[in-house]
Amino acid sequence: MRLHDYWRSSASWRVRIALNLKDLAFEQVTVDLLAGGQHAPAYKELNPQGLVPLLEDGADRLGQSLAIIEYLEERYPQPPLLPRDPALRGRVRSLALHIACDIHPLNNTRVLRHLREAMGIDKEGVQRWYAHWIAEGLASLEAALQASAGRYCVGDTVSLADVCLVPQVGNARRYRCELGPYPTIRRIDEALAALPAFERARPERQPDAGPAAGVPG
């Protein structure tokens, strides 16, 4: 299996966690987002969307982190990242999509770059934008977790929701967002950080990791 990814991409980070949890070996191919590797013709041929991650599994090629993880779940079901019960599966997916659709897309690199370069928003304005969506998203996520959280996001079993939570919290920390108001999120994030599958997926542990730079301007 081959994963086209980038150390700092949170969507790639999610897939690395899932692959590790399922104990699947994978080769990593770096797509350097800062150097524009995602727009290179050879990569666009593999993934017309021009985003990471992309998974190659034999002849199958798949983009979009959550589609990749659902695919892994179906093809390599052990250990499961979704519970058996349809209502609980729905709860896990709902939390995962809360992050993947309503927090992350507003704050990823291409959006921050557009604010800066195409709209002329200054560094402080971009930081305010980032912090606004983190605060709104994590506050409602904290509220949603009250109905489901155990040791992890849904009960005491690691799930797709946890796979999405850790990279999002990691990003929020990198942008120095205030995490004080979200004690449940912080507690779950801490419990997950101790698991080897999560630890090995961290950006700074990847072969293409650059210097531990702070907030990009």
Add this chain to the structure above:
Amino acid sequence: MRLHDYWRSSASWRVRIALNLKDLAFEQVTVDLLAGGQHAPAYKELNPQGLVPLLEDGADRLGQSLAIIEYLEERYPQPPLLPRDPALRGRVRSLALHIACDIHPLNNTRVLRHLREAMGIDKEGVQRWYAHWIAEGLASLEAALQASAGRYCVGDTVSLADVCLVPQVGNARRYRCELGPYPTIRRIDEALAALPAFERARPERQPDAGPAAGVPG
């Protein structure tokens, strides 16, 4: 079954299509997004995220349109909205998430309102923002569809990808975005529009539909 929705919400629109395709009867409860109904304490109690749609199915409550549709798919499998083969299922989900994670979240009402009200971007600036993400998103979607499209997004069977496509194209039309460069998307959208399940889900056909206003300022 009860769907808390709003006529103009594209995420609600997706769920209406899926319910219609599966021929499931549902009661609609309007959450008036323009009047702030999503922030009302009684609604936040049902859905702490404060977004629509929300599905109630017996004792189960579920937010996030794609989580709702996956739940419907598991609990009411006929007719299926996902193919059987894992790689094809992945392709369908990848196209759906392309829309749900990388196009729609940048252009929904709360984001446009934030640009206008919190950041002071003028009407033309907001329209440029909208058109930029539509153009980038639909261009890469058009490219991705070349590998999968038949009569519909993936082959000749209606799927979750189609359920997401129609509301996104409807939104792009409402904001008067240029659709000329995306012939495959236009062709599929037209084929889908002719199906009764899609026709009945259209915003203007909903009980809470307001006047057919143009682009909101």
